[in-house]
Amino acid sequence: MIRKFDFLVIGGGVAGMSFALKVANSGKGKVALVCKTTLDETNTSKAQGGIASVTNLKVDNFEKHIEDTMIAGDFISDRNAVEHVVRNAPKAIDDLVKWGVNFDKTPEGQFDLHREGGHSEFRILHHKDDTGFEIQRGLMNAVRTNKNITVLENHFAVEIITQHHLGIEVTRKTPDIECYGAYILDPDTHKIDTFLSRVTLMATGGTGAVYATTSNPNIATGDGIAMVYRAKGTVKDMEFVQFHPTVLYNPAETHPAFLITEAMRGYGGVLRLPNGEEFMQKYDKRLSLAPRDIVARAIDREMKLHGLNHVCLDVTHKDAEETKKHFPHIYAKCLTIGVDITKEYIPVCPSAHYMCGGIKVDLNGESSIHRLYAVGECSCTGLHGGNRLASNSLIEAVVYAKSAAEHAVRVIDDYQFNDKVPEWNDEGTMSNEEKVLIAQDEREVGQIMSNYVGIVRSDLRLHRAWKRLDLLYEETEELFKRVKATRDICELRNIINVGYLITRQAIERKESRGLHYTVDYPKHAYDL
Numbered sequence: 001m002i003r004k005f006d007f008l009v010i011g012g013g014v015a016g017m018s019f020a021l022k023v024a025n026s027g028k029g030k031v032a033l034v035c036k037t038t039l040d041e042t043n044t045s046k047a048q049g050g051i052a053s054v055t056n057l058k059v060d061n062f063e064k065h066i067e068d069t070m071i072a073g074d075f076i077s078d079r080n081a082v083e084h085v086v087r088n089a090p091k092a093i094d095d096l097v098k099w100g101v102n103f104d105k106t107p108e109g110q111f112d113l114h115r116e117g118g119h120s121e122f123r124i125l126h127h128k129d130d131t132g133f134e135i136q137r138g139l140m141n142a143v144r145t146n147k148n149i150t151v152l153e154n155h156f157a158v159e160i161i162t163q164h165h166l167g168i169e170v171t172r173k174t175p176d177i178e179c180y181g182a183y184i185l186d187p188d189t190h191k192i193d194t195f196l197s198r199v200t201l202m203a204t205g206g207t208g209a210v211y212a213t214t215s216n217p218n219i220a221t222g223d224g225i226a227m228v229y230r231a232k233g234t235v236k237d238m239e240f241v242q243f244h245p246t247v248l249y250n251p252a253e254t255h256p257a258f259l260i261t262e263a264m265r266g267y268g269g270v271l272r273l274p275n276g277e278e279f280m281q282k283y284d285k286r287l288s289l290a291p292r293d294i295v296a297r298a299i300d301r302e303m304k305l306h307g308l309n310h311v312c313l314d315v316t317h318k319d320a321e322e323t324k325k326h327f328p329h330i331y332a333k334c335l336t337i338g339v340d341i342t343k344e345y346i347p348v349c350p351s352a353h354y355m356c357g358g359i360k361v362d363l364n365g366e367s368s369i370h371r372l373y374a375v376g377e378c379s380c381t382g383l384h385g386g387n388r389l390a391s392n393s394l395i396e397a398v399v400y401a402k403s404a405a406e407h408a409v410r411v412i413d414d415y416q417f418n419d420k421v422p423e424w425n426d427e428g429t430m431s432n433e434e435k436v437l438i439a440q441d442e443r444e445v446g447q448i449m450s451n452y453v454g455i456v457r458s459d460l461r462l463h464r465a466w467k468r469l470d471l472l473y474e475e476t477e478e479l480f481k482r483v484k485a486t487r488d489i490c491e492l493r494n495i496i497n498v499g500y501l502i503t504r505q506a507i508e509r510k511e512s513r514g515l516h517y518t519v520d521y522p523k524h525a526y527d528l
């Protein structure tokens with residue numbers, strides 16, 4: 001089946017919905033918003049801390065937020081992108097409020113601002129401790145009630161459509177690659193439909209599920225990044241993967257793993273080996289209160305050194321009632337796996353949390369492929385550089401969604417639907433009876449990435465990962481040609497592609513910088 005929408009939005013998190021709402025009211029045509037599961041299953045709805053914006057001009061200013069972001073990014077952020085996000089953040093907050101999102105306020109009616117690690121001022125807007133859930137709720141309501149937006153849940157985007165599908169050779173050197181829409185799997189017919197668009201937005205979120213343990217939901221398989229890479233678009237900064245130091249170690253729950261907030265270490269939690277030995281004194285004089293990256297690296301090293309699946313966080317020395325009062329969710333959650341945190345250590349391990357790199361875009365959110373924009377975690381605007389400053393990702397998505405929407409609305413009349421695009425051809429393919437292959441390969445990718453391309457890297461481990469991924473790539477591509485496309489095989493292809501990109505770009509960076517740490521090049525290139 002062929003379907004036509006002026007704007008095709010792939011992804012229903014903060015990025016996709018903000019863009020959809022902007023273009024839907026432009027009078028330039030109809031919008032389809034597709035997401036691969038239900039609209040509420042996103043990284044967005046998991047965000048807890050909040051969203052950064054300078055709003056209290058009595059003590060804060062744009063320059064301070066810009067500087068904090070540059071420092072966090074280890075001075076390889078693109079300053080233009082940083083300025084763009086920081087200076088446009090207050091307007092983006094206005095948009096969210098207009099769309100029905102609530103932020104906590106003081107009794108005087110000002111935003112109640114938090115301060116987080118790396119921020120020199122109080123500038124984090126929040127809604128209790130479930131800001132992302134509130135943003136998702138507000139935007140879902142606005143999107144569902146907008147008559148110009150058709151929401152298509154459980155629709156899986158398989159590939160974007162370019163000249164390649166018209167039989168024209170497209171390489172990474174082809175100057176004018178164009179996107180004409182996407183091939184999308186219909187959940188009812190199990191057939192792949194052709195969605196033609198005049199403008200397409202990629203807003204497919206993060207890549208955490210490429211690793212064995214992640215704080216991201218299952219959907220975070222980096223589909224958009226893989227699709228754009230396969231279509232010969234530019235993908236950048238993939239080596240910069242942010243790991244959260246402490247999620248609950250629970251082999252039954254790895255996607256998403258339950259976050260043990262860093263506030264627990266602030267409360268007095270002590271990191272220990274399972275035998276009770278402390279280890280942070282070997283790494284940083286701030287001990288368990290050291291910054292996120294240092295703690296994650298220390299835990300990773302101790303786990304590798306002792307062959308452990310986890311280390312422990314100890315709050316047993318704190319008053320039991322205080323602990324239950326401060327951390328009721330964590331207390332209840334740990335009880336479900338038989339751990340009473342007032343009496344026993346919490347088993348914790350690091351997990352993949354945020355992808356700083358992705359589809360390279362300019363200040364308009366436009367990718368290297370014409371008619372294709374990318375916004376949110378799947379994009380690489382240059383804001384984060386080597387590391388993301390806390391709470392900068394939600395705001396980046398809203399600011400760039402607006403820039404991309406404004407640009408797309410300005411240029412859309414130059415683009416027509418391409419009616420020459422052929423329908424998806426799956427002649428000669430059969431149903432895949434070998435589900436075990438996919439499940440096993442997915443596990444293997446997770447293990448390879450966590451063990452060889454994790455927090456601490458080396459040339460040896462990276463090259464080993466590359467070789468293993470190469471083999472999985474060959475086998476999976478061969479299987480993909482033979483069987484009917486389903487969500488699981490498509491996701492497997494995507495995590496292999498994304499794993500490959502992280503590994504290759506990590507091999508190319510011959511220095512330790514930001515989130516990329518390698519024992520072979522322990523210093524910045526400029527220090528050498």
Ligand SMILES: Cc1cc2nc3c(=O)[nH]c(=O)nc-3n(C[C@H](O)[C@H](O)[C@H](O)COP(=O)(O)OP(=O)(O)OC[C@H]3O[C@@H](n4cnc5c(N)ncnc54)[C@H](O)[C@@H]3O)c2cc1C
Pocket residue numbers: 010011012013014015016034035036037039041042043044045046047048049050051052131132155156157158203204205206215216217219223224259353354375376377378390391392393394395397
């Ligand atoms: C536990 C946790 C806490 C966080 N806390 C914060 C915080 O406090 N502040 C902050 O700024 N950031 C935080 N982040 C990061 C932030 O939540 C994300 O970066 C951001 O929400 C990403 O939004 P997005 O719209 O790009 O993607 P998502 O919200 O992940 O949405 C992705 C969408 O793409 C769809 N999709 C994916 N692939 C396909 C496909 N093939 N076909 C169709 N649809 C597809 C999905 O169905 C989904 O609708 C946190 C993240 C996590 C996991």
